[in-house]
Amino acid sequence: MNRKILFLVVVVLTSMTLISGCGFKDIDKRGFVVAVGVDGTKNKKKPYRLTLKLAVPTGTFKQSPKPTYAYLSIESATLAEGIRILKTHTDKELDFAHAKVIVLGESILERDMKETFDIFLRRRDFQGIAWIAVGEPSAEGILKTNPTTDLPGSNALFNIFSNEGTESAYIVTTYLYDFSRRLFEAGLDPILPIIRTTEKTNEYRTNQAIVFKDDKKQLKLNTEDTKFYNILSENETKADIEVSKKELLFAIAANNIKVNYKILTPANKQPVLKMNIDIQGIVEESTERVTPEKLKDYSRDASEVAQKRFTHFLKLLQENEVDPLGFGLRYKATRLHNRDTEAEWQRIYPQLKFDVNAKVKVKSPGVIE
Template sequence: MKQFKLIVSLLLSIVLVIGCADPKILERVGIVTLIGYDAGEEDKVTVTSVVRQVNPDYQSTVNTHTETEATGEKTRLKVNLESSKKIVAGQMRVVLFGEDIAKEGLDEMLHALIMNSEISTSIYVAVVEDSAQTLIEGQYKNVTDIGQHIYGIIEHNIEQQNAVSSTLHEVVRDFYSPLRDPLIPIVKKNGENIEISGTALFHKGAMVGEFPIEDTLYLMMVRGKFRHGTLELELPSEGLSAKDDLETIPISIDSIKSYRQMKLVDPAVPEFDLKVIVQCRLLEIHSSISTADRTIVEKLEKGINKILESEISRIVNKSIELHSDHFGFGEKYRADTRNAKLTEEEWHEIYKNLKVNVKVQSTIVRDGVFE
């Protein structure tokens, strides 16, 4: 009997707790799916919101609202004043930052986002080439919900490793790390389409440069494990083909898998050895070249190594020139150096003299569709 009374009391408590919760009935709220920030005049911020509303017949409409105020919260208040429904951000999927505001610095914007308990840290963050407002308010064929559309583009390309992962959690983690800077994908409007066009580099909270989309594969190789990818290269024909009219041999490799090994070899410089181990499949090559000959395959691997080493060195050196440490050299330096209690300023003073020796070890594990 006592056990029965206990169960009844527990159920009543649960009912009371649920009854006290703030109900957000779908018909009574406007759901923000995407927000874009741009630099406004006189140190103000222009916020463009994509809001989905559902009517009593469960038919939904998508509207955009643009306001310019001193804070993002004040713009949301103005949108609420213009709406017959309460605006909520619990289903937001993407935050976009216009290029101008990204170059000014995202510290305040990111701080406001993480302070909002409605917003999940799993939402995606991206920089817009030019203006976020222009991209959001653009006309696109067969797109009814621009917020969901942009979310799908970013999520798909991150899953396929065509773009760096940029959840709010990851971006904020790197922003507030004294020894690491974030990378954020760049999206742009291209006619009636939206596409990912590159990757933005940051230093001290501000965008300081970018890499084109073609460099994403090299970025992913250096940042850590890379699961799959495709790459087209041109190798010198010497020693590969008997045809005299071929100066270079175009090849295509795919199923690229890689991981990195980073070693601090001289803390005084500082100097690192960066080794990238690559496995790939030879997808396409000129018919005059026989891949049944192991000597030819080894020459192909050496040619691939040389090109990848050159490209990765270029990526690393550009990052050093822009003072953006998004590869984690600072964290590795602190972990491997005894009593290295570095501040952000101290590390970036050291970082500008960083020397990185890049070594690539590639292996062609398959030839075409056959083992």
């Protein structure tokens, strides 16, 4: 027994001499990448322009009232090559554990998204919960914009998409894992928020979105359509609805929104998508005095306007042959699957009739009385 123990100790000690040191590096030896930007170039040999935004640690808040960032940019044949070459441009080891935002420039949108995003899906140091967005006109310009409201220890882009800062029905939030799912899943098209900057005020504007089809840019949603997408996808339960009827103009602050729908395909009849939308809210602004006796009239007028606008939005998606709401996925999930299910949906979607029933209930005229 003693010989066996001695032999085991010798083997363990010998093995320890063969083990190299661990890959741990002190925090002052790391460069923390907080955002990644990808733009396209006209150089066929180097089609990518990669930009990394690194957080630079500073002193106390009083010493540095504004956050400090460093930027690394390079043109390369692949994104992997670009990252490895950028490591030679700094004395720090690039750490992507805090890279929570990936921005795509307009110049890269016409290319194959699956090819562009391949590295982000394969490398384990890119988080699946990173946010994806489109930067206009370029990703590099977006990353190098430092808003006046940005403070040490925070990041403006993080606050926009995390709901920890601003909350808005006009902001679409798309995670890397969800974007990759939409890229490969038939019946659910990818959608990304658009980030723009203002030259004078140096601020972000994030109130539009873009829908992709077959990995390429297809439909750009304006501000109102972006809000309707968030409502119908139930990503946002708070929104505003403006109603204009003759000389009356009033706005409703909706604080409770529920959406449900089903796809009906009766034999020898036109397929129908029946959607019910229930909205509850209060009057936020009005051009005339609002009394409790008029709430039913306000509710009726708001229901008519909401029904027309949501129907128009659904037809807009249909006309452009895009499906960010996942109607095709719902259809396949509620039918007996066969090899022709996807082809069936492709035939049905252009013929689909939208039967929208929007019910808006105004609960209060506000707190003026």
